[in-house]
């Protein structure tokens with residue numbers, strides 16, 4: 001058999017692609033279009049509805065009550081999430097829900113269909129990426145039907161004369177909005193002798209690059225900005241041939257022309273002069289845009305999306321001459337992500353998309369994400385920043401042997417506009433990149449990312465307060481936090497069958513605590529003798545989290561009640577079920593191996609047996625926790641120097 005070459009394979013793809021295009025692209029008359037419309041009225045839907053459907057058709061998921069994030073972070077409120085954004089955007093469910101609410105109301109022709117949607121957020125919060133993703137949704141949707149040759153791809157129904165529209169609307173139960181553009185009107189008269197059934201109808205896909213149904217307005221300085229960018233121009237060379245008001249002189253290639261039926265995007269919108277933006281007002285209010293030259297207004301149907309940062313917005317807002325435009329704007333804040341676990345997913349996504357090929361040690365991205373979130377949080381009167389960061393992530397924070405009972409909503413209510421300042425995603429990515437390029441071992445670790453972040457803060461953050469605060473997070477808060485994480489991990493790697501040991505401690509604790517509370521005896525598991533609850537053992541666990549003296553009694557009562565109610569609801573309990581006890585058990589296990597950790601991690605003092613134990617631990621770190629030899633060595637060294645110093 002002849003060998004199939006790469007070009008054979010590819011040409012086959014090309015063939016299929018061509019075939020598909022042939023089948024998909026409609027070519028026909030108004031009559032045929034009306035037949036299609038009868039079967040599927042959505043082909044004539046307006047832009048907002050089309051965009052809403054293009055996104056929603058990928059699926060809508062109601063955040064479930066059983067989802068921990070739903071309960072802890074959204075107060076049990078079952079927020080809708082849109083599958084189309086799920087794998088690309090993280091920790092911005094609120095903004096996305098607002099955007100979709102806007103589109104949905106607009107698609108029902110509410111007031112929103114006559115508004116500009118403005119995304120407002122700090123640099124690197126994902127506004128541009130979000131815009132791109134939204135535009136891509138249209139590109140994946142079915143193409144629009146339009147009058148062939150129309151520069152603004154207009155709706156074929158515009159051909160139906162005003163006098164026939166009431167009849168049409170009654171029969172089809174559809175309303176026709178808008179009138180023919182000057183170019184089609186002219187052609188209808190001159191080329192088709194006013195026979196509107198003779199004009200050809202075709203179908204085109206949406207394409208940002210092809211400037212079909214997606215128009216983009218980049219920010220322009222005062223000198224180069226010209227309204228032709230928005231509404232097109234008159235072709236000077238043709239002005240010699242045709243009279244001034246002849247539509248044949250028009251070049252309808254402005255953003256509003258191109259974006260008709262789809263999206264017009266204003267990038268960094270308020271960098272533009274205000275005069276330049278007045279077209280926005282008519283485009284929203286009247287759903288028309290001016291024609292270049294002296295022609296009549298042209299019908300416009302499109303979603304107007306804009307984005308900018310807060311500084312530009314505030315400046316714009318403060319000028320009262322801008323009121324008319326302000327009145328047309330629906331603002332959605334796109335703050336930075338404030339959940340570090342979600343923030344981490346952003347970097348995982350960005351690294352996966354890049355050519356990055358280094359080793360990333362466990363907790364590296366987590367530490368970087370914690371720093372990013374800490375820098376964005378406003379201080380609270382109720383808790384310290386680290387605690388707030390953990391609560392915002394849905395973690396339970398233990399204080400004095402109890403789960404800290406703080407309502408996240410109270411913390412949110414304390415501040416306004418949180419997430420609009422702080423370290424950007426780009427800042428973190430740059431630090432990751434430079435940590436990698438500084439590494440001789442082609443890896444990034446929590447230790448090297450921290451060094452790299454410190455260096456970058458010193459170089460780039462000029463504000464004295466921020467600088468001090470950031471360096472404090474990196475030098476103290478996260479230093480300690482990472483050591484905690486690392487200590488637990490090394491302990492786990494040291495203790496063989498860690499989970500079983502933890503579970504055994506848990507069961508033992510529960511048996512004795514329950515017996516203590518109920519003032520009964522416990523059956524000794526080995527001798528089968530009935531014995532009194534072992535208070536010394538109970539205390540040895542409790543002291544791990546600072547529970548001493550009279551507090552013990554309450555702790556035992558609480559925990560017994562907690563477990564009992566869980567069991568009664570048919571839920572499973574294990575050593576992780578009650579956060580304070582989990583912490584106590586982990587700490588107990590950690591202290592049980594402290595001595596050996598201290599000796600073994602120091603290369604100088606190891607004897608042969610200890611060397612064996614050490615090797616085993618390193619192996620666990622590599623095979624089970626995702627380190628490589630170099631990164632395992634680096635973190636162990638770090639632990640030896642910081643955790644188990646000989647005192």
Ligand SMILES: Nc1ncnc2c1ncn2[C@@H]1O[C@H](COP(=O)(O)OP(=O)(O)O)[C@@H](O)[C@H]1O
Nearest residue numbers: 088089090123124125126127128129337346425
């Ligand atoms: N919450 C987020 N979820 C997913 N990616 C994000 C998020 N925030 C930022 N990014 C990523 O960060 C990068 C910079 O974002 P960008 O869209 O350029 O920000 P902006 O336009 O707001 O300045 C992009 O690659 C984007 O995908």
Ligand SMILES: [Mg+2]
Nearest residue numbers: 124127128129
């Ligand atoms: Mg941007």
